[in-house]
Each structure stands twice: as C-alpha cells, then as structure tokens.
Amino acid sequence: MNNYSVKKLSKLAGVSVRTLHLYDELGLLKPSVRTEARYRLYGDKELLRLQQILFYRELDFPLKDILAILEDPAFDLEQALEGHRKALLAKRERIDTLVGTIDKTLVTLKNNTMLQVEDLYEGIPNDKMEAYRAEAMAKWGKDTILSAEETLRSFSKDEMRALHAELNNINARLTVMMNTDPKSAPVQECIARRFKIILQLSGGKIEMGKLEYFRKLGELYVQDNRYTPVDGMPSMELAQFMKAAMDYYIETQGEK
Amino acid sequence: MNNYSVKKLSKLAGVSVRTLHLYDELGLLKPSVRTEARYRLYGDKELLRLQQILFYRELDFPLKDILAILEDPAFDLEQALEGHRKALLAKRERIDTLVGTIDKTLVTLKNNTMLQVEDLYEGIPNDKMEAYRAEAMAKWGKDTILSAEETLRSFSKDEMRALHAELNNINARLTVMMNTDPKSAPVQECIARRFKIILQLSGGKIEMGKLEYFRKLGELYVQDNRYTPVDGMPSMELAQFMKAAMDYYIETQGEK
C-alpha cells in the first residue's frame, strides 16, 4: 500500500497541487488520511480515482458532473456521454461557421488591399494603357499577359510598394557605381538582387514573354517617374540589366 | 442625429444593459454624452461601433483584443484573423478527438451491457440449446432466427431484465384473473401490454417465424423456471396468449 503526498501525487498524475486541493475541497478526491499536521496523504485507491477524474476532465466534463458520475453508481453514464457528444458536435458546427466567417472576412480584406488591374497601370493614361495591353497580348500571347497581371496582383499594395522602393534603391546604388568595374562584387550583388525581385514578380518562374512584358512595363513606369531611372542610362537599358541578371542567375544556379 | 439610452441601445443591438455598462467600463464603448444625472446617451457613431464589437465578439475574440483592433488602426487585423482561425481549427481538431474517445467509450460500454448470444439461451443446457437453434433455423429459416437474435441482443441486460420482470408480473395478474370474463377490460389490458412487449422484442415488425421462435423460446424459459408460468395453464398455452394478443392488435389497429 503506497502513500503519496500532494506533491508526489501531483507529479504522478500530472496535475498541480492546487488542483488536488481544489478536488479535496469539492469532495471529488479526498485524501485517505490526514497527518497530525493536516498533511494530505493519498493511497492507491485515490490514485485510481484521480485517473478516472482526469479521463472525464479530458472530455471537457465539468467537475460537478464528474462528481455525480463517480459518486452515483446508478448514474446513466451512457446518456451523459451521448448528451456530451451532442454538445461537442454542436460546438464543432459553431466553429465551422466561425471559420467560414473569418475566411469570408479575409477575402474581403484582401480584395481591398490587393492590386486591381487598373493599379498596375496607374499613372499611365487610359488609352495608352489599353493600347499597350492589346499590343503586349498580341506580341507575347494573351495568356502570358493575363498570367503576368495575375501574379503581380497577388501582391498586396504594401508589398508592391516595398518592391518598388527597393528597385529604386538599387537603381540609385547602381548610378553611384556606374564607373566601377561591372564585374565587382557590389554591382553583381545589385544585379542579383534585382533579378530576384523580377523572379518574385514573375511568380517564381522565368518566361521570356513575361520578362519582355516587365521590361516594357518598366519603361512605362520610368516615363511616369514611378522609377528613378539610372542616370545616364536610357530606360531601354533596363533590358540589359535584366539580361545581366539572367546571366548571373544561370551562372550561380550552374554552380550549385 | 439620434440619441439612445442604455435600454434603447441594448434592445437595438440585442445585448443586455449590463453589457453596455461593462463595455463602458472597459473603454470599449463609451457613451457620447452623460446627462447631469449621469445617464448614458449614445449616438449613431456608437451604435456603429457596437456593431463592430459584436461582429468580433461573434467570432469569439476576447474583449481585450477587440479593443486593440478598434483602437489601433495600425493593428494587423489580417494576422489576428489568421491566428484566430488557426486557434479555432485546433479547437475543432481537439473536439474531433474527444468525440472519437466518447464513441470508443460508448462501444465498450455497450459491449458490457449488451446481451451476448449465449445470454439468450442462458440456463438452457448447451447441447439442448444448439439442437434447438438448429431446429428453429431449419423450421423458420436461418435469417429469421439470426434476425430475431440480433433484435433481442439490441437490448441491454437491464432492459431485458425489466421486460422479463414485466412479463412475469403480467402472468401473475392473469393467474389471479383466470376465472373472470376473458373479455373484461383488465384482462384485455394485460393481453395488449403483453403483445406490445412481444412487438418490441420483435423489433417493431411482426413476422410469423419470429413469433413461433419466441413462443418456443418462451416454453424453454418456462421449463428453465425463468418465467413463472400461469398457474393451471400449460406453457403450450403461451401460444394462445400470443394469438389473443395478435387478435387484439389487429382489432385496435383496424379501429384507427
């Protein structure tokens, strides 16, 4: 016959001492014996009973019900379990509804922050934009353009702003480094970073049609002053940057 | 510009006055104005804010979080919603586990209280029982017997005990009334009740094969002293009782 102190029993069963105090107070689990100093001592029988209590507690039964189940042997456990099961299913259904509401809210939220097609061509006169779109579709395929637009729109406005800012920053750095060796590390770094951004804007997959589309779009952006062009470097040379970035990408990939 | 008292606003929004008091105290929804007597007065702006509060409350957001969402316009609502969504899904998974555990417990419980095939023939010598089963199957069809056994086993031991006890009770009453008019109300009542029990034991549907099976089983039970036979009435007459019960059933059904 074992004797457990509160601490021992609590460790054995994985509950806190406070919990044992509470269960004692509620009459759910009384110690088999109290020492002269009113220390609680539990026996094996109590350990077993505690296991039962914890089983029902795991099932989210309120302690009151657990007491009823354990005290009254005529208690209709089956009915209690089935009632409980029903309650749990109702809870689950409610959660499903909540998740549905949240999903809907998230979609609404994203629609508000997501780029619209017009945002892509913001600042560019409407007729010019339409003409450009039609031309691009004819040149590189309608699907290519729609896919490119789709990818761009998958960014939130904040993300897009951040990418624009970084491109501007890179361009500025490149301006400063114009006369240094084009093979120097800093220049290569900028080119690589630039390429990564373009890769990201492409949706992770490089397609020549998309690259051409971005290059042309970049030119329009520069004309709209959305980008700071590299000083002394006509916007047409963006294509060269892209070419360099591509070369760099292929090189480094080849190394791996 | 409308002015709402606590009661008016509470009715409008479907919350209690206490809730409005609490929200005021928490700084979640302050009245636009307090009268000299410290009465709270809310305007349309507050009504709108209350709607928002209730929306998030519906989603089980704690009031603290709602306050943060409404107070801080830079609050990352999207992230909060996604975090919340995750928490809800975790809760749902937990509920699924709980329901699974309950189901398992219920099965175990039922296996313990359900009748086993042997229980049906309890008290009857093994060889005799096997012979009887085989004979019954040959006579009324294997499926009929299996179905009858299945139906009987669907009762828990307690239920079956209760039905046996009631049958005994009815038999005893009939013994007492042996010499009264067989058409008298009490006798008819007993017969009717008896039939209802048999109907129940048949699974709600009357089949002649099953009735024959039950009649014979009843005889075996009487021989086993499980039933108190009606005094002065040989067990064979159980069949007559059944016939009378059946007549009664058909009659009363016809009246409807």
Next chain:
DNA sequence: GTAGGGTATGACGTAAGGTAAGAGTCAAGC
C-alpha cells in the same frame, strides 16, 4: 404627490484553477 419604470453604482457569483502571502512542518547537515 405618487406610482411605475428607467438608471447608476457597487458587489457577489460563475469554472477551474493560477498565484501569492504568511505560517507551520519535516528531514538533513552542522
């Protein structure tokens, strides 16, 4: 003037413990 309804504040209760304070207990080492 009063009756009836609305309102304000303060306080307690709920479930299942967490956390802490202040005091007593126990075994071991010096």
Next chain:
DNA sequence: GCTTGACTCTTACCTTACGTCATACCCTAC
C-alpha cells in the same frame, strides 16, 4: 540544538464576460 531548504497548510485575490441582486436616484404621467 540550530539552521536551511524543501514541503505543506490555509486564506484569499485574480482571471472572462457577463447575470443577478441591492440600494438609491431620476423622470414622467396621472
């Protein structure tokens, strides 16, 4: 015998989001 550290006791306050009093004040209609 004394101290130290680990353990234990009881008491009591804190958590959430209100519900439910109790007491007292306010307002309006008759």
